[in-house]
């Protein structure tokens with residue numbers, strides 16, 4: 001028959017097993033928003049590129065319309081000037097008019113070059129936008145799928161957390177309140193508040209337990225604290241292991 005101490009130890013081990021699982025679950029749950037955000041970021045990146053390209057396209061189209069209007073009005077103006085050349089009386093005025101017409105034509109050629117460049121830009125941006133729209137649709141599908149998977153994982157984890165939590169009160173009610181308090185106290189610092197001692201070494205902190213304490217522990221009467229890390233420690237007396245000294 002198990003001694004009271006052994007029974008308490010078994011219960012405490014069970015409680016710690018549950019608490020460690022709960023910690024794991026809570027950590028996973030806490031990492032979910034970050035993972036959902038990461039799944040969304042590829043979609044957001046394409047969306048942002050698409051918005052930039054659309055703004056650039058609107059700007060290029062506006063500039064092109066502006067240049068075309070300027071070209072059209074300057075061309076009309078030059079034609080009118082040419083048509084009225086015959087009416088000019090002096091050589092000086094005639095030459096000035098010719099110079100002005102030539103200047104306007106030169107500016108118009110530059111406008112035409114700019115319009116061509118803008119047409120090319122509009123064409124490239126339009127192609128780019130079509131590609132980005134298709135990418136965005138793909139990314140949205142991938143993101144929605146990932147988002148759904150993560151939401152399902154969240155539901156599963158929550159369910160599992162609730163089921164582990166539901167098991168705690170029954171165990172705690174059977175434990176000595178002092179043991180629970182000690183356990184909770186150490187657990188504020190280490191999730192694995194209860195540690196085994198193997199071959200005289202605390203498995204929580206890997207430090208040696210002094211021989212005298214170790215011998216006391218072999219009597220299996222109460223939980224001790226590791227002198228180095230303060231975890232609650234216990235020892236399982238193995239066959240051939242040095243027994244308590246009388």
Ligand SMILES: [Zn+2]
Pocket residue numbers: 202203204205206207226227228229230231
């Ligand atoms: Zn320790």
